[in-house]
Amino acid sequence: EDKVVQSPLSLVVHEGDTVTLNCSYEVTNFRSLLWYKQEKKAPTFLFMLTSSGIEKKSGRLSSILDKKELFSILNITATQTGDSAIYLCAVHSGGGADGLTFGKGTHLIIQP
Amino acid sequence: NAGVTQTPKFRILKIGQSMTLQCTQDMNHNYMYWYRQDPGMGLKLIYYSVGAGITDKGEVPNGYNVSRSTTEDFPLRLELAAPSQTSVYFCASRGTASEQYFGPGTRLTVT
Numbered sequence: 601e602d603k604v605v606q607s608p609l610s611l612v613v614h615e616g617d618t619v620t621l622n623c624s625y626e627v628t629n630f631r632s633l634l635w636y637k638q639e640k641k642a643p644t645f646l647f648m649l650t651s652s653g654i655e656k657k658s659g660r661l662s663s664i665l666d667k668k669e670l671f672s673i674l675n676i677t678a679t680q681t682g683d684s685a686i687y688l689c690a691v692h693s694g695g696g697a698d699g700l701t702f703g704k705g706t707h708l709i710i711q712p
Numbered sequence: 713n714a715g716v717t718q719t720p721k722f723r724i725l726k727i728g729q730s731m732t733l734q735c736t737q738d739m740n741h742n743y744m745y746w747y748r749q750d751p752g753m754g755l756k757l758i759y760y761s762v763g764a765g766i767t768d769k770g771e772v773p774n775g776y777n778v779s780r781s782t783t784e785d786f787p788l789r790l791e792l793a794a795p796s797q798t799s800v801y802f803c804a805s806r807g808t809a810s811e812q813y814f815g816p817g818t819r820l821t822v823t
Contacts (some may be wrong), residue, residue, distance in 0.1 A: 621782050631810055632810040634811065634812075641816055641817060642802060642814035642815060642817055643755070643814050644814075645811055645813070646810075648809070648810055674790050688754055688755070690755075693808040697757060697760060697768060697769065698743065698745075698760050698762060698768075699745050699747075699757040699760045699770055700745075700755070700757070700812060701757075702747075702755045702756070703754050704752065704753055704754045705753075705754055
């Protein structure tokens with residue numbers, strides 16, 4: 601059974617801090633790892649990672665994948681209150697049902 | 713471009729009632745999915761479809777049914793609603809890449 605574990609489950613920091621969110625996985629026939637941001641509504645796509653060691657970057661957010669150690673991190677620098685959300689990690693595998701296997705998410709709260 | 717739309721946004725059902733959650737996408741995607749999200753949990757796959765006329769079970773299919781008569785539409789049917797089906801339901805679709813696009817969700821309460 602595919603498994604995705606995120607840590608920490610919740611995190612409270614002050615505006616301007618840098619945060620690192622973790623995601624480890626055990627899946628059959630890995631295809632890709634995806635990060636989503638969820639703010640009380642539907643998840644919105646952030647990054648898709650398929651290759652080890654190649655950093656994806658979008659503004660203050662960046663992510664990298666390690667396929668040998670089976671984990672990914674999502675970094676957010678110079679955090680803002682608008683970054684407060686649940687960050688979901690998901691893996692797309694080629695085994696069994698199609699669809700994404702999600703972790704429980706990291707609930708990030710940025711205090712002013 | 714509407715993307716993925718879902719109706720209704722909210723619904724309260726009594727135990728034993730039935731209903732259909734509607735999902736439509738206008739991106740001509742072959743792959744469509746239904747997930748449920750319970751508080752403090754990630755999303756769990758209920759059913760999915762790889763194209764019109766083809767559907768298959770996900771991780772938590774019991775109590776649900778789906779159909780896919782067109783590329784655009786992927787309705788989810790709840791028969792004999794139970795309190796355990798209280799959840800937020802998300803429909804999603806994708807093209808050939810892994811990235812899925814999600815609808816706004818339906819919040820369902822069964823009492």
